[in-house]
Amino acid sequence: MSVKFETRIDETFRNLKAQGRAGFVAFITAGDPDLETSIQILKGLPQAGADVIELGMPFSDPMADGPAIQASSLRALNAGQTMIKTLGMVADFRVSNSTTPIVLMGYYNPIYSYGVEKFLNDAKKAGVDGLIIVDLPPEEEAELCLPALNVGINFIYLTAPTTTDERLPAVLRHASGFVYYVSITGITGTKKAAIGDIEKSLARIRAQSGLPIAVGFGISTPQDVADVAGVADGVVVGSALVKTIEAGLENDGKSGPNLVKDVLSLAGELAAGVRK
């Protein structure tokens, strides 16, 4: 299915290409450590240099995530985060920002539980541009990918080092927005890939797709960002940002006075990596 609509994602990557640089994609979990703090971080991210925002929908059983994002999900859920609140955050963000793409990232069950059709309509209305759903491979595309394309939301596919050339066409068939390359075989925030390996994998994907490619997993420092920005169209950082949220908590687990400032300042340093 060729995609007949345009989202902020397409526009953003077109602008980035014109500027001749990669985009910085910042991940935070919605509602971490609490709704109010999370909204402040979300609203500050574009100013700090995020070109695209991945907003995690917290889930009790994040199987592809490492300890940092697991803990972040748990903090959000313990603070009472729900799907309605997550979509509300996006709508709130859109009041003052109509250009930065928001991609919701997470696992399928909270969406399935909410109801696929209602979720897609509410997400579209809130101003969501794309979805990354870790446990929906192309084998399950009928669940959410195809319905999402029908309402004009990009479904962003993950490709991994284990995705063979033979399998890529199936993965890319309904891909839109961008392709997310998982740079390591592993969970978020753990090992780090060699740039040479990433470059080879991206060449394999580019041979079969004209979509921009963002690289994530195992990227944590401004230098990492700069390195990956040299070969990719987008660079995703998640665990490092949510670790800063964790570090900014008071002893009682509540948001500390410098938390928002520290997270946004790290985002700024990381974002500088794509602007070198």
Add this chain to the structure above:
Amino acid sequence: MSKTIKPVNPNTLRTAPDDDGHFGIFGGRFVAETLMPLILDVEKAYSDAKADPEFAKAVAYYFAQYVGRPSPLYFAERLTKQLGGAKIYLKREDLNHTGAHKVNNCIGQILLARRMGKGRIIAETGAGQHGVATATVCALFDIPCTIYMGSKDIERQAPNVYRMQMLGAEVKPVTVGSNSLKDAMNEAMRDWVANVEDTYYLIGTAAGPHPYPEMVRDFQCVIGNEVRDQIIQGEGRLPDTLVACIGGGSNALGLFHPFLDDADIRMIAVEAAGKGIETGLHAASLSAGRPGVLHGNRTYLLQDDDGQIKEAHSISAGLDYPGIGPEHSWLHDIGRAEYVSVTDDEAINAFKLLTKLEGIIPALESAHAIAHVIKLAPTLAKENIIVINLSGRGDKDLATVAAHSGEKLGGVL
């Protein structure tokens, strides 16, 4: 994706799943892309193995020579007399090597992992029975293995932890989430995704992404197939009622599946009601859950209104899981099997009753099936034949039972 459509035979319930792993709306392959190619490899390897008579021969050899199959189908005369109704048989899976039905599946999957040339095994375990069975076959075939186990379960199943370590397995405590079986499964999947090259994930129940639910069921079907032969030999006819406990559901499917097309046979699976369904502290996914997606498949799950998975509770670590195998969800929805539940207290009483009457100490998991039969058998005619799957032995549960009864191991009672 190109698909070959498997013809649907309306006269049988035994051909599910379809080629994409669906049992009705349940099952499927809900896994991260990194794992997807591995899942497809397992599917292909299993399909090749099924077509290879040498594979079946190897499985049969280890079943007979190593596990000690066939397990007896024992007429529980004193239990029958005490309950005063239906005639009760026990399928003695507790007499298998390692003390439970879990080893049937482990033999099958370790032989598959060897065919695939995998050099490392990982598994999750709740009560430790699957962990022990996995560690056992890994010792037998000299393959290193890592077992993930919730820290809560490590505490209540200490003898099994020691057993696994003696067998050479590395037991990794899981301290995230509810520290029990679901979290152990999350950690095993995280390990698998990080070690895709050499590692085989030996799932312990008929759940997870396709082809696991089908494959584990197939290996466990030896239970029902033996019962069929044994009961015809002993009684000259098929049983009327089959009863099994159910956590993920592999022992129940192993007993039920060969009888699915015998429409007159009633099948009852017994979930763990924990402290009572109304308390919320239970593990009864079918009685109190709704369909959702977790651990690679769509199935009934215990979850809150926002789709977050709830913690399960059962005195029996092996039933302490908020989901259930997808084939059971399907059998539930089409009404082919009945799903009931019994509480911790009822299971403990059944544990004690069977021990005293028959000299058989059942696993707390299996005691759930006995507990239901204690209620059911007196309501049935004396001609009615019940077969209970006595899925495991209860030595591992003595400390739990003692603690629950306010007694102390080693104390003078």
